[in-house]
Amino acid sequence: xxxxxxxxxxxxxxxxxxxxxxxxxxxxxxxxxxxxxxxxxxxxxxxxxxxxxxxxxxxxxxxxxxxxxxxxxxxxxxxxxxxxxxxxxxxxxxxxxxxxxxxxxxxxxxxxxxxxxxxxxxxxxxxxxxxxxxxxxxxxxxxxxxxxxxxxxxxxxxxxxxxxxxxxxxxxxxxxxxxxxxxxxxxxxxxxxxxxxxxxxxxxxxxxxxxxxxxxxxxxxxxxxxxxxxxxxxxxxxxxxxxxxxxxxxxxxxxxxxxxxxxxxxxxxxxxxxxxxxxxxxxxxxxxxxxxxxxxxxxxxxxxxxxxxxxxxxxxxxxxxxxxxxxxxxxxxx
Amino acid sequence: xxxxxxxxxxxxxxxxxxxxxxxxxxxxxxxxxxxxxxxxxxxxxxxxxxxxxxxxxxxxxxxxxxxxxxxxxxxxxxxxxxxxxxxxxxxxxxxxxxxxxxxxxxxxxxxxxxxxxxxxxxxxxxxxxxxxxxxxxxxxxxxxxxxxxxxxxxxxxxxxxxxxxxxxxxxxxxxxxxxxxxxxxxxxxxxxxxxxxxxxxxxxxxxxxxxxxxxxxxxxxxxxxxxxxxxxxxxxxxxxxxxxxxxxxxxxxxxxxxxxxxxxxxxxxxxxxxxxxxxxxxxxxxxxxxxxxxxxxxxxxxxxxxxxxxxxx
Numbered sequence: 001x002x003x004x005x006x007x008x009x010x011x012x013x014x015x016x017x018x019x020x021x022x023x024x025x026x027x028x029x030x031x032x033x034x035x036x037x038x039x040x041x042x043x044x045x046x047x048x049x050x051x052x053x054x055x056x057x058x059x060x061x062x063x064x065x066x067x068x069x070x071x072x073x074x075x076x077x078x079x080x081x082x083x084x085x086x087x088x089x090x091x092x093x094x095x096x097x098x099x100x101x102x103x104x105x106x107x108x109x110x111x112x113x114x115x116x117x118x119x120x121x122x123x124x125x126x127x128x129x130x131x132x133x134x135x136x137x138x139x140x141x142x143x144x145x146x147x148x149x150x151x152x153x154x155x156x157x158x159x160x161x162x163x164x165x166x167x168x169x170x171x172x173x174x175x176x177x178x179x180x181x182x183x184x185x186x187x188x189x190x191x192x193x194x195x196x197x198x199x200x201x202x203x204x205x206x207x208x209x210x211x212x213x214x215x216x217x218x219x220x221x222x223x224x225x226x227x228x229x230x231x232x233x234x235x236x237x238x239x240x241x242x243x244x245x246x247x248x249x250x251x252x253x254x255x256x257x258x259x260x261x262x263x264x265x266x267x268x269x270x271x272x273x274x275x276x277x278x279x280x281x282x283x284x285x286x287x288x289x290x291x292x293x294x295x296x297x298x299x300x301x302x303x304x305x306x307x308x309x310x311x312x313x314x315x316x317x318x319x320x321x322x323x324x325x326x327x328x329x330x331x332x333x334x
Numbered sequence: 335x336x337x338x339x340x341x342x343x344x345x346x347x348x349x350x351x352x353x354x355x356x357x358x359x360x361x362x363x364x365x366x367x368x369x370x371x372x373x374x375x376x377x378x379x380x381x382x383x384x385x386x387x388x389x390x391x392x393x394x395x396x397x398x399x400x401x402x403x404x405x406x407x408x409x410x411x412x413x414x415x416x417x418x419x420x421x422x423x424x425x426x427x428x429x430x431x432x433x434x435x436x437x438x439x440x441x442x443x444x445x446x447x448x449x450x451x452x453x454x455x456x457x458x459x460x461x462x463x464x465x466x467x468x469x470x471x472x473x474x475x476x477x478x479x480x481x482x483x484x485x486x487x488x489x490x491x492x493x494x495x496x497x498x499x500x501x502x503x504x505x506x507x508x509x510x511x512x513x514x515x516x517x518x519x520x521x522x523x524x525x526x527x528x529x530x531x532x533x534x535x536x537x538x539x540x541x542x543x544x545x546x547x548x549x550x551x552x553x554x555x556x557x558x559x560x561x562x563x564x565x566x567x568x569x570x571x572x573x574x575x576x577x578x579x580x581x582x583x584x585x586x587x588x589x590x591x592x593x594x595x596x597x598x599x600x601x602x603x604x605x606x607x608x609x610x611x612x613x614x615x616x617x618x619x620x621x622x623x624x625x626x627x628x629x630x631x632x633x634x635x636x637x638x639x640x641x642x643x644x645x646x647x
Contacts, residue, residue: 088553097544104642
């Protein structure tokens, strides 16, 4: 596959009091040009730090290994000066909180213009024109007035549009969006997602979307990576992975979405919670502690992946075995 | 605009209160000024005559308003001790104390802000121990001790700078700077230690904010993130401290002017207290209070320039 960004055997651990805690282990991921890829997982599963590492903004006490390639360049070994050529120009990022992600003392137009001037050799005036253009594209009304506004004068949705404008203004090859709609009103969420899709199509920017919203992911993304406790457990095209999930964790996740077909029935949930970083065991499958099909092998050895109907599954059990155990458990419940 | 009107209104009310309190305090003070001037053994007739000429026999509110009327005309009464108009004494002291205060403020800002920013940016554990020891010392040593120490070092031993006296700016600008260097340094060491701490904490807090991460994600390098984004946000709380330090510096100048024999407001205050020169003291207290109030007003105005969120509230 021709890819913009290729993550290989990526691991990240936090160093605290001279001890290392592995937060991300052996993650493999690939994003093709112009594609929207989703990264799903519970809070604390390592998806945000993985995404931040792709733009070099992981916390200072994080130690990384493996490889993240962007085109022909290895990103993990870039220094501050080298990063400044990539960030904001070829790779950009949208954050979760639009209320605090903008500098409160600078007019939003100026903040976007800063991006343009940093990476393009244009005059101030030409940069302003570009900013007004991109503001129009992200669907803001009265762009001249918006340009002159301070962040506190805009609503959350408007600010997230500003962030999107800022992220897209230099036509990056890759955009990382870390839960871009979580902090917004439900009515605004859909608009922002549509906008992301539109910008992705118009500018051919690949997007890595981190989200909890499986509905949005089904509509928007072509492929999905499911992470659990620092590892990818299942990955593949959205229509396979979310419609007929194989891995026990993905099954639990898919069953937890309310849908019209299951109206009136109680929502399912996965028993237990993610182990905190300090108590995670170094061996075995990360999901073993909460898995309905876990056997002793699962606690001892990390599973390798196998391909099954277009997706990769990291599990010791075959799809047939998983299906059988799931059915047994359901029978027990009833 | 509303913001400025409200602030200006507040300023007027504060000034009126300040004048009332200053006047009131000196009415409560025990001791009849006429006795102080003429001595306790004076003839009662003489005392009565003096009270009349000073207006002391009139009711309080009349005296307050005539004092206020005098204020607007620039007349603060006459000093007992110097037998000169108080306003004239204050004006002559003002040039000395004013240049001392300005120079001290400049030093405080020029030392405090860059050092605070630098410590927040590079301050690992390496420097913080050494720095906090230094700042503890400069905070805990009072300005006059620092002054004596500096005189000993720079005037007596090294003979670089004059130890006492004042040369006016008009006479000799370089000499003026030299004569003010040690006094302002002795106050500024303490106040800049305060400022450094505030700046450091403020910058450190701002560095954790989300917009800083956004700035990095744009491709800005560390130094530019600092100067374009972090510093301006960090200075907002620091402006308040600068306003408060102004009062501190004026207070510090009272003793420091005595140590360095500078003929400024501080000297006038200590003389007027020891000689019970009430009109002079009253004028000086009012003057200091007004300066502090005006400084805080200026702080509010600066706030609104720096922070757009305040202008619109």
